[in-house]
Amino acid sequence: xxxxxxxxxxxxxxxxxxxxxAAHFLGCSIAVAVYCxxxxxxxxxxxxxxxxxxxxxxxxxxxxxxxxxxxxxxWGFGSGDPPHDAPTREDRLLFQGFATLLxxxxxxxxVLFVAVPLVLIEACQx
Amino acid sequence: MTDVSVxxxxxxxxxxxxxxxxxxxxxxxxxxxxxxxxxxxxGLWYGAAAFIFMLFAGVLALLVxxxxxxxxxxxxxxxxxxxxFTLHGTVMMFxxxxxxxxxxxxxxxxxxxxxxxxxxxxLSAFGFWSFALGGVFVCGSIFFGAAPxxxxxxxxxxxxxxxxxxxxxDIWLLGLSFIEVASxxxxxxxIVGIMKCRAPGMRINMMPLFAWxxxxxxxxxxxxxxxxxxxxxxxxxxxxxxxxxxDAERGGDxxxxxxxxxxxxxxEVYIIFLPAIAIMAMIVPTFAQRPIVGYSWIVLAAVxxxxxxxxxxxHHMFTTGLPQISLAFFSAASExxxxxxxxxxxxxxxxxxxxxxIFSVPMLFGAxxxxxxxxxxxxxxxxxxxxxxxxxxxTYFVVAHLHYVLIGGMLFPVVxxxxxxxxxxxxxxxxxxxxxxxxxxxxxxxxxxxFPMHLSGLRGMPRRVFTYPADIGWDWFNLIxxxxxxxxxxxVAVVVIDVVRPKHRQPKQEMNPWNAGTLExxxxxxxxxxxxxxxIIKSRYPIWDQPGLLDDIKAGRYYLPDxxxxxxxxxxxxxxxxxxxxxxxxxxxxxxTMVAAFSLGGVFIALTFHxxxxxxxxxxxxxxxxxxxxxxxxAEIPRLEERDIGLGKTLPLYSSGPQSVGWWGMFITxxxxxxxxxxxxxxxxxxWTIHDDFTAGHAGPGIxxxxxxxxxxxxxxxxxxxxxxxxxxDRPGMTRAALISSALLTVAGCIAGLAGPHxxxxxxxxxxxxxxxxxVAIWTVVHAAVAxxxxxxxxxxxxxxxMSARHDMDLQNVVLYWxxxxxxxxxxxxxxxxxxxxx
Numbered sequence: 001x002x003x004x005x006x007x008x009x010x011x012x013x014x015x016x017x018x019x020x021x022a023a024h025f026l027g028c029s030i031a032v033a034v035y036c037x038x039x040x041x042x043x044x045x046x047x048x049x050x051x052x053x054x055x056x057x058x059x060x061x062x063x064x065x066x067x068x069x070x071x072x073x074x075w076g077f078g079s080g081d082p083p084h085d086a087p088t089r090e091d092r093l094l095f096q097g098f099a100t101l102l103x104x105x106x107x108x109x110x111v112l113f114v115a116v117p118l119v120l121i122e123a124c125q126x
Numbered sequence: 127m128t129d130v131s132v133x134x135x136x137x138x139x140x141x142x143x144x145x146x147x148x149x150x151x152x153x154x155x156x157x158x159x160x161x162x163x164x165x166x167x168x169g170l171w172y173g174a175a176a177f178i179f180m181l182f183a184g185v186l187a188l189l190v191x192x193x194x195x196x197x198x199x200x201x202x203x204x205x206x207x208x209x210x211f212t213l214h215g216t217v218m219m220f221x222x223x224x225x226x227x228x229x230x231x232x233x234x235x236x237x238x239x240x241x242x243x244x245x246x247x248x249l250s251a252f253g254f255w256s257f258a259l260g261g262v263f264v265c266g267s268i269f270f271g272a273a274p275x276x277x278x279x280x281x282x283x284x285x286x287x288x289x290x291x292x293x294x295x296d297i298w299l300l301g302l303s304f305i306e307v308a309s310x311x312x313x314x315x316x317i318v319g320i321m322k323c324r325a326p327g328m329r330i331n332m333m334p335l336f337a338w339x340x341x342x343x344x345x346x347x348x349x350x351x352x353x354x355x356x357x358x359x360x361x362x363x364x365x366x367x368x369x370x371x372x373d374a375e376r377g378g379d380x381x382x383x384x385x386x387x388x389x390x391x392x393x394e395v396y397i398i399f400l401p402a403i404a405i406m407a408m409i410v411p412t413f414a415q416r417p418i419v420g421y422s423w424i425v426l427a428a429v430x431x432x433x434x435x436x437x438x439x440x441h442h443m444f445t446t447g448l449p450q451i452s453l454a455f456f457s458a459a460s461e462x463x464x465x466x467x468x469x470x471x472x473x474x475x476x477x478x479x480x481x482x483x484i485f486s487v488p489m490l491f492g493a494x495x496x497x498x499x500x501x502x503x504x505x506x507x508x509x510x511x512x513x514x515x516x517x518x519x520x521t522y523f524v525v526a527h528l529h530y531v532l533i534g535g536m537l538f539p540v541v542x543x544x545x546x547x548x549x550x551x552x553x554x555x556x557x558x559x560x561x562x563x564x565x566x567x568x569x570x571x572x573x574x575x576x577f578p579m580h581l582s583g584l585r586g587m588p589r590r591v592f593t594y595p596a597d598i599g600w601d602w603f604n605l606i607x608x609x610x611x612x613x614x615x616x617x618v619a620v621v622v623i624d625v626v627r628p629k630h631r632q633p634k635q636e637m638n639p640w641n642a643g644t645l646e647x648x649x650x651x652x653x654x655x656x657x658x659x660x661x662i663i664k665s666r667y668p669i670w671d672q673p674g675l676l677d678d679i680k681a682g683r684y685y686l687p688d689x690x691x692x693x694x695x696x697x698x699x700x701x702x703x704x705x706x707x708x709x710x711x712x713x714x715x716x717x718x719t720m721v722a723a724f725s726l727g728g729v730f731i732a733l734t735f736h737x738x739x740x741x742x743x744x745x746x747x748x749x750x751x752x753x754x755x756x757x758x759x760x761a762e763i764p765r766l767e768e769r770d771i772g773l774g775k776t777l778p779l780y781s782s783g784p785q786s787v788g789w790w791g792m793f794i795t796x797x798x799x800x801x802x803x804x805x806x807x808x809x810x811x812x813x814w815t816i817h818d819d820f821t822a823g824h825a826g827p828g829i830x831x832x833x834x835x836x837x838x839x840x841x842x843x844x845x846x847x848x849x850x851x852x853x854x855x856d857r858p859g860m861t862r863a864a865l866i867s868s869a870l871l872t873v874a875g876c877i878a879g880l881a882g883p884h885x886x887x888x889x890x891x892x893x894x895x896x897x898x899x900x901x902v903a904i905w906t907v908v909h910a911a912v913a914x915x916x917x918x919x920x921x922x923x924x925x926x927x928x929m930s931a932r933h934d935m936d937l938q939n940v941v942l943y944w945x946x947x948x949x950x951x952x953x954x955x956x957x958x959x960x961x962x963x964x965x
Binding site for chain 2: 009010011014015018019021022025028029032033034036037038041082083084085087089091092094095096098099102103106107109110113114116117120121123124125126
């Protein structure tokens with residue numbers, strides 16, 4: 001079994017990082033919204049939910065790191081510098097790799113941003 | 127010039143080709159001019175209409191400013207004032223800011239991508255006519271004192287109060303739903319155009335940045351507009367039939383509207399901002415005379431902003447009493463979006479620093495706009511902080527913030543674009559002198575008008591008050607704002623004068639007067655064929671880097687230099703590397719699109735006034751027009767299978783399934799449709815969340831009927847898969863039998879789907895639970911009814927000998943529709959039947 005997937009040629013890989021951010025963001029906000037409305041009948045405490053969301057956050061960050069690693073590989077492990085504007089398949093791949101890597105970085109930071117309230121806020125505080 | 131050598135054509139042969147092309151792409155004359163579907167005409171009309179709406183809304187703003195100039199003013203009554211500011215916001219957002227980008231895109235994109243046309247020109251025309259008609263309807267209402275008057279975001283319970291809002295709210299809801307149709311049509315057109323119709327060789331690392339931005343924006347439209355359409359449906363059901371979606375007394379909740387509105391409304395800000403920045407991304411390299419620095423970083427910024435902008439909507443709802451931890455998530459995302467937004471501004475600055483800057487009117491507007499936008503961005507970072515927002519919410523501080531963002535981030539760059547691209551419209555430049563005067567009037571006037579609003583807001587002046595007392599320290603700020611607004615308006619007037627003043631005495635200029643590097647400058651304002659021949663692209667700035675490109679294109683030395691069969695043609699290429707795949711024949715001049723748009727407009731207008739019979743008549747007319755349009759203009763079987771496109775290359779003329787642009791059009795449309803559906807389901811679960819028992823003791827649709835309905839839809843879907851399979855084996859009899867049985871199963875599924883709520887006597891006016899169940903069931907059944915029409919259409923195509931194993935585009939697209947439908951049906955009836963039992 002291979003540890004990392006084979007390189008795929010598709011436009012969609014570009015959106016991996018942001019999609020993970022979106023899933024994480026939705027997961028956190030929906031979980032909190034439902035929990036805070038239904039706190040009376042919830043089988044778990046706020047602290048437990050917070051812990052669960054922190055785990056989800058770590059999972060999301062791991063996913064983004066993986067996507068960044070794949071992008072870095074597609075970018076030839078940083079062997080060439082941008083702008084990657086030659087009319088060749090190679091340069092197109094390098095461009096995709098580099099742009100995906102940048103987006104993974106942004107997504108990583110954005111997930112951290114969204115996770116900050118989990119660290120700082122200890123209750124629903126309606 | 128190319129890798130393939132060709133024999134040079136003689137002058138006669140070239141002229142014969144040009145005559146052919148000119149004839150095929152000719153714009154009709156007389157009244158038939160308006161039936162044109164050519165992207166240059168549609169783009170121009172679209173832009174002109176949006177601009178006229180903008181001027182109209184600008185006049186409304188001036189009326190508002192006059193009223194507020196002095197305390198206790200009686201210039202406008204409270205009611206007219208409410209209508210004026212509501213219409214001002216609505217028109218600026220829906221009839222100017224979003225459509226102007228569609229206009230620019232439809233006008234510029236084909237030549238920028240090196241294509242003759244976008245893939246669905248008739249769809250663009252349909253979108254334009256829908257927009258124009260809807261816009262006139264919404265704007266006209268104020269002359270009858272019937273304009274919407276509850277603010278541009280229409281909050282219930284104010285806007286659901288029929289006594290206060292009158293017919294205005296219906297005009298808003300129905301008029302704008304109609305215009306949203308136009309926006310989604312444009313999104314489909316742009317996504318497929320950018321992904322599939324680029325010139326050969328224009329790989330994705332060489333796409334003009336404008337196209338990157340537009341691709342992202344069109345994707346955002348698909349996910350942002352449908353929630354508003356879903357909200358509009360709920361809202362209109364409440365206003366028309368008293369279904370209590372937002373009525374708290376019967377289990378509804380006004381907050382659901384706020385969620386649905388802002389899930390649309392916040393991304394919309396970026397849907398407006400990104401295309402304007404895209405224009406800047408084309409202008410800056412031209413006036414720095416060098417390629418953009420950090421192409422990939424711009425892609426990062428566009429994609430990043432596109433995604434993050436969907437995580438901000440609750441920052442419009444910070445004062446609604448949601449749990450603070452929820453607010454904090456949205457506050458965090460609102461701060462994060464400043465990162466990609468800042469990146470693009472630094473990219474522009476870096477490009478200017480690295481090049482030799484030529485100062486010009488477009489640069490003046492661009493730079494001035496960005497300076498204003500940065501101030502708006504910074505106040506945005508302030509109001510994204512929850513505690514600050516609690517102080518500033520609904521004050522003039524927010525009014526100042528949003529105008530800094532929208533006028534700096536959108537209006538100034540658009541004016542820059544007008545000055546920059548005007549030579550493409552009539553081969554002449556606008557006046558530098560007038561441009562500079564306009565800029566300084568607008569720049570100074572803008573800041574004089576809007577900067578004081580920060581201060582009046584911080585002094586507590588709420589937005590939307592029609593007057594105020596003299597002694598509370600707001601009067602001077604307001605007077606200064608009003609003076610500034612008139613200076614600003616004078617600047618806009620100078621731009622208008624410059625655009626419309628006659629220029630026939632001015633000599634025509636050479637193509638590409640700014641010495642730009644990108645492909646849109648190959649288009650010839652005098653010809654309507656788009657590009658004379660479709661070039662092979664080898665650079666991000668082909669005009670700079672490919673010597674002789676313009677001459678070769680004009681001499682017809684590239685692809686498709688002729689119009690052999692008298693059909694309008696362009697090339698379809700692969701998504702990543704732009705390899706030529708197909709020669710696509712696109713629809714030509716037609717009145718059908720206009721008939722379809724006007725009759726659909728009739729449906730919406732008749733609904734506003736509850737004229738049910740006229741609604742029905744217009745609906746039938748719309749369906750007939752659309753079917754006629756499809757029958758005569760799509761999936762045509764070509765005379766020959768292949769076409770010699772020049773340079774020794776032959777391409778197929780027909781393709782179906784994922785290879786075809788029609789399949790992509792369907793896929794993208796259904797992605798948007800599914801978003802609207804997801805928003806309705808969000809409503810269902812929203813009500814479950816906020817109530818201890820969301821059924822409030824009302825009967826549900828039972829389990830049996832919904833499950834039966836879901837099962838029947840699954841069988842119908844299987845029958846469609848079977849139809850596709852036997853059609854591929856070229857067995858028309860079996861195909862028809864499968865289509866008919868699938869249609870019958872669908873009818874049975876619809877009956878079973880409605881039987882649940884019907885037999886359990888669910889009264890949608892009694893409580894929100896039966897209402898939301900009915901809406902979900904009806905949504906599914908309406909989609910099934912459309913599926914039945916599609917099945918009948920395929921059957922008719924088969925009987926008419928227009929569908930076969932080789933030519934199966936219609937069936938492929940309908941099966942794709944069915945994939946979406948079966949997911950909808952399983953989800954709807956699964957949730958309606960099972961969720962009340964398992965919760």
